Amino acid sequence: MTSTDAGLIISELAEHTGTTPETIRYYERVGVLPAADRKGNGRYRRYGATDVQRLTFIRRARDLGFSLDVVRNLLHLSEQPDHPCDEVDRLAREQLVAVDRKLEQLLTLRDALSKLTQCCDSGHAMSECRILNSLGAPGRA
């Protein structure tokens, strides 16, 4: 079960791109990857350089936190070489803003959690646990 000149089989594409066959089939199903053709002698999906490139792009964009919807959008945009790229720019900035919002929330969270863990010096009985107390756990005064 290795690739011939007919192209990569799904597990090879997966390995090349740091994904899994399941994810690749999923991407095909939801339409971010085109239906692979099944040439060669078998009924298996076969992939070429174009597919490697496209999937690599998808993974990079996903790693940057873009939703599959936005990835679809980016792919579509990149196929219109003569249009201006303002929309791509906008999507990237939007994502940056979203990440910044999330970062702020997480920092606030971290602060609260850090205070929480500092207030408990372990070895208490549950009923006097300062963590539970400051969360207002049920069953205390």
Next chain:
Amino acid sequence: MTSTDAGLIISELAEHTGTTPETIRYYERVGVLPAADRKGNGRYRRYGATDVQRLTFIRRARDLGFSLDVVRNLLHLSEQPDHPCDEVDRLAREQLVAVDRKLEQLLTLRDALSKLTQCCDSGHAMSECRILNSLGAPGRA
């Protein structure tokens, strides 16, 4: 449709705790809230001070990023007032570590995105978009 002395109705509990009736019913269904009793003359769920306290606790813990599974755990632990609170302490520290990991990831992400948005001065044609290029978008050289 207001509360009598039989207790709060679900929408009132929701308002008191910053949730929605849907979420409350969901919590009951998955067992972090006990099945409400339906006293009074009707068949509606009725809630008392204990429920307000419990749900408030749940929301606070969720806001700190604890999973519902861990919340269930914390609630269970807090009901054993004589046991030592080491486990609670451990769960909180574990969550802090998880948040720190996530923060690190997000900061790396932010960096990459920020570089990405800075490299595009808009108004380009798609085919020369530096954002798409650095993501390795399909259909370029």
Next chain:
DNA sequence: CTATTCTTTGTAGTGACTACAAGGTCAACG
């Protein structure tokens, strides 16, 4: 030919809700 390892499809599960639809009940107003 057979054994093994891949592939295929289809379906269901994850977490933590959220959204709806069809029907029941409450309190109040006239």
Next chain:
DNA sequence: CGTTGACCTTGTAGTCACTACAAAGAATAG
């Protein structure tokens, strides 16, 4: 007492981006 309208009830399906599995088919090595 009847009706209105706001709320409740249950049950089911949808979200997001996968992940897991089962049953069956195909490719390859020996």
